[in-house]
Amino acid sequence: MSGRKQFDVGTALEQAMRVFWQRGYADASLDALGIATGLGRGSLYNTFGGKDALFRQCLDRYAETYGTRYEQALTGHPGDPVRAVEAFFDVVLARIADPSVPSGCLIAQSAAQAPMLDEGSGACVRALLDAQRRRVRAALADSPAAPGVLDDLATFVVAVNQSLAVLSRAGTPDPELRAVARLACTTVADTLAHAAAGHDRPATSGDAG
Known part of the structure; x- marks a missing residue:
């Protein structure tokens, strides 16, 4: 029928997301987006509202895809926060190792280019990072640790996640990425164990005496 879209919007959005993921916002030209989606500039604007609007929709799609997996990992071990964090990193490492998707993380890639984003896109990236931090914090x-300690640990876990994404794009081998994740889990476990022993933070050499 005349005027009816002859393409699948979800498929086009998926292809556009991969362009942003692989190239980053700055290098994801309209030509590259058009080639990936099979859409001309006019169709891109008419369907998605321009590059910035399309970018935000791709961020949302990425968050829906992987946010659900993070949520399942982090909520799948009630009463065992260390195992929950381990499961979270298992999901992260599985995404990184997946040869069918670009390396790294779209959110990390976008955060690195924050100065180039418009206000709405920058706010979207920050909101997604905040959502990840809230999931980990929950x-x-x-845990018996003080709220401030748990806040710091949640920020730490998210920071390690973003670092893993950056390292993977630089070609860091999987065993090294897994070593980083294991050390992060050990840090979480040691900090929580220290709190369970009645301390608010791990002891340092300066605390002796």
């Missing part, structure tokens, strides 16, 4: 809640 998984740590069943």
